[in-house]
Amino acid sequence: MSQTEELRPNEQAVTLAPAADATLRFIGTIHTPWRDRKDCPRQGRLDGPDCQLVLDPVWPDALDGLEAFDTIEVLYWLDKSRRDLIRQSPKSNGQTVGTFALRSPVRPNPIGTSVVKLLRIEKGTLHVRGLDCLDGTPLIDIKPDRCVFSPQAPAKPGDSDTGPQAKRD
Numbered sequence: 001m002s003q004t005e006e007l008r009p010n011e012q013a014v015t016l017a018p019a020a021d022a023t024l025r026f027i028g029t030i031h032t033p034w035r036d037r038k039d040c041p042r043q044g045r046l047d048g049p050d051c052q053l054v055l056d057p058v059w060p061d062a063l064d065g066l067e068a069f070d071t072i073e074v075l076y077w078l079d080k081s082r083r084d085l086i087r088q089s090p091k092s093n094g095q096t097v098g099t100f101a102l103r104s105p106v107r108p109n110p111i112g113t114s115v116v117k118l119l120r121i122e123k124g125t126l127h128v129r130g131l132d133c134l135d136g137t138p139l140i141d142i143k144p145d146r147c148v149f150s151p152q153a154p155a156k157p158g159d160s161d162t163g164p165q166a167k168r169d
């Protein structure tokens, strides 16, 4: 959805000052079979098509160790989204829901996340299944899946204060 697209019944936008964004550094580009948003899945599936995360040339060494994970988390910038809606109507039926109660690409900072299956790494290209974004979507970050990651750094006192969830971060 671009900023100029019509609102659906009862959707609500706000007037925003020009974004003074924190500076993100895109680390590469995502290649998928989808050229049009109407063809993208709403959420990726682990049995979806082979997609590629192509890292910019300085980053391949940053992948060292990642091959040990079957599933990884991918963060990306949903760059074609409008960013000014506070209420949205996913069903276009006049009923609306707050933006932060949705995983819609339309949000103030259009960050998408997916847990994907890591098929293989070839130099600076990761082959994965489980994405839902357009071909050419900018890549923000890659992390091991939090559900299987164990911290490699020594434990900190705060880890025991907050229980097992924090120990995985």
Ligand code: SAM
Pocket (backbone or CB within 6 Å): 001, 037, 038, 040, 041, 042, 043, 044, 077, 078, 079, 080, 081, 103, 104, 105, 111, 112, 113, 114, 132, 133, 134, 137, 138
């Ligand atoms: N899995 C991510 C999440 O939950 O954060 C994204 C979910 S979002 C509902 C996925 C949808 O975003 C796609 O179906 C498509 O309509 C839209 N989309 C995909 N790539 C986009 C892009 N580069 N810019 C804007 N919208 C995009």
